[in-house]
Amino acid sequence: MTDMDDLREDRQGSAVLSAQKLNLYYGAAHALKDVDIDIQEKRVTALIGPSGCGKSTFLKTLDRMNDLVPGVRIEGTVSYRGQDIYAPSVDVTWLRRQIGMVFQKPNPFPMSIYDNIAYGPRTHGIRNKSQLDDIVEQSLRGAAIWDEVKDRLKKSALGLSGGQQQRICIARALAVEPDVLLMDEATSALDPISTSKIEDLISDLKSRYTIVIVTHNMQQATRISDQCAFFLLGELIEYGNTTDLFSVPKDKRTEDYITGRFG
Amino acid sequence: MRKTFDAELQELGAEMIDMAAAAEDAIDLVTASLAAPDDRQAREATAMTQNMDQNEREIENRCLRLLLQQQPVARDLRTISAALKMVTDLQRIGDQCANIAEISLLLAREGPVPDHIREMSRKASSMVKRAIFAYANREEGAAHEVIGMDDAVDALFREVKGELVTLIREDRESADRAIDLIIIAKYLERIADHAVNIAQWAIYCVTGSIEPV
Numbered sequence: 522m523t524d525m526d527d528l529r530e531d532r533q534g535s536a537v538l539s540a541q542k543l544n545l546y547y548g549a550a551h552a553l554k555d556v557d558i559d560i561q562e563k564r565v566t567a568l569i570g571p572s573g574c575g576k577s578t579f580l581k582t583l584d585r586m587n588d589l590v591p592g593v594r595i596e597g598t599v600s601y602r603g604q605d606i607y608a609p610s611v612d613v614t615w616l617r618r619q620i621g622m623v624f625q626k627p628n629p630f631p632m633s634i635y636d637n638i639a640y641g642p643r644t645h646g647i648r649n650k651s652q653l654d655d656i657v658e659q660s661l662r663g664a665a666i667w668d669e670v671k672d673r674l675k676k677s678a679l680g681l682s683g684g685q686q687q688r689i690c691i692a693r694a695l696a697v698e699p700d701v702l703l704m705d706e707a708t709s710a711l712d713p714i715s716t717s718k719i720e721d722l723i724s725d726l727k728s729r730y731t732i733v734i735v736t737h738n739m740q741q742a743t744r745i746s747d748q749c750a751f752f753l754l755g756e757l758i759e760y761g762n763t764t765d766l767f768s769v770p771k772d773k774r775t776e777d778y779i780t781g782r783f784g
Numbered sequence: 785m786r787k788t789f790d791a792e793l794q795e796l797g798a799e800m801i802d803m804a805a806a807a808e809d810a811i812d813l814v815t816a817s818l819a820a821p822d823d824r825q826a827r828e829a830t831a832m833t834q835n836m837d838q839n840e841r842e843i844e845n846r847c848l849r850l851l852l853q854q855q856p857v858a859r860d861l862r863t864i865s866a867a868l869k870m871v872t873d874l875q876r877i878g879d880q881c882a883n884i885a886e887i888s889l890l891l892a893r894e895g896p897v898p899d900h901i902r903e904m905s906r907k908a909s910s911m912v913k914r915a916i917f918a919y920a921n922r923e924e925g926a927a928h929e930v931i932g933m934d935d936a937v938d939a940l941f942r943e944v945k946g947e948l949v950t951l952i953r954e955d956r957e958s959a960d961r962a963i964d965l966i967i968i969a970k971y972l973e974r975i976a977d978h979a980v981n982i983a984q985w986a987i988y989c990v991t992g993s994i995e996p997v
Binding site for chain 1: 993
């Protein structure tokens with residue numbers, strides 16, 4: 522094992538993102554209540570809970586996607602590798618390069634597959650053709666879709682199936698070499714085969730990225746996440762090892778939700 | 785919510801208790817027939833275990849269907865997976881009781897069964913009952929008691945073995961009988977082991993962890 526491997530080994534499991542006493546208000550509505558959580562490096566963390574529990578809101582606070590929502594007020598801190606991401610000095614473009622997001626509905630840009638992937642790197646100033654070619658290939662390989670699209674890179678991304686489009690979106694997120702990937706119900710619009718491809722992909726990606734997913738699919742959370750957080754009415758009720766949480770939940774509300782007896 | 789599933793789980797619980805009751809009855813019959821050999825009791829024990837085979841299949845089918853249809857987690861998963869494992873222990877207890885009943889009928893003509901074997905039978909019987917109580921009431925304490933009782937049965941088995949070796953040495957004519965008796969003692973020792981397994985699954989139902997043996 523090299524020194525570098527040692528370093529990676531050490532860092533695996535340490536907190537990349539951390540929220541402390543995080544409160545979020547949409548006007549008068551109190552959407553997140555005193556959330557304290559450490560998101561661990563190179564692990565898949567699943568956020569689960571009923572609709573309106575705050576899990577997507579929480580995910581969006583991690584890359585400041587709530588900033589543009591009118592009437593939002595945030596208290597407490599969210600730090601990324603020790604730095605408060607809501608500090609005035611933070612460059613949001615820099616932050617979102619570190620922390621990529623994949624949404625529920627595949628949203629490729631209306632341009633070629635190649636240009637979809639090259640879009641981010643070009644924004645960050647990369648113009649060299651062979652460098653861009655490399656990034657496009659590596660990103661598409663990373664998202665397990667290279668073989669399916671390598672002969673049609675100049676064709677529109679909109680001509681692909683939903684599952685392929687979603688992997689293009691993942692490749693697009695990977696192209697700027699982020700540190701963290703956030704996925705908001707990234708498979709809920711996909712058929713079972715596309716879903717299992719993305720699940721396999723997530724398991725592969727976690728050796729290199731820290732991944733946070735929001736999912737309504739309990740079986741998916743058990744299959745692919747290492748850590749799991751259960752939210753209810755804006756509160757983080759329980760957070761821990763996924764196998765433990767789904768075998769012996771500590772809180773009755775968690776048990777009622779995951780066993781389908783909530784409400 | 786999940787009314788159908790809850791009803792199914794209740795039925796599963798009831799089937800498990802029925803089968804456990806049959807196992808208790810079987811070991812009671814065996815204990816009685818070892819104390820005072822009785823053809824009728826031995827035949828009853830055999831018939832009872834045939835029903836248990838049928839119960840085992842029904843419970844297994846229900847558990848497998850619930851795993852497929854309901855994809856249970858947490859307490860539900862523990863209940864169903866514990867039932868799936870325990871049902872085998874209950875069925876084995878039944879089988880072993882039937883085997884003991886069969887042998888004890890042959891032995892009865894040759895005099896009483898040694899005290900230590902009867903004591904093993906009483907102890908194994910109370911372990912089975914206590915384990916079933918622990919499962920039915922999700923009583924971790926009772927389950928640990930059962931696990932603690934196993935050493936006494938193992939010790940009795942070793943004593944019985946020693947006594948029977950002496951018997952064979954001293955009286956070669958008794959070898960056949962001694963072998964039958966050691967088989968009975970071994971079955972009883974196994975029944976106590978199954979009671980320990982049941983107790984461990986009762987603990988798993990409560991805590992979610994499988995205790996080392």
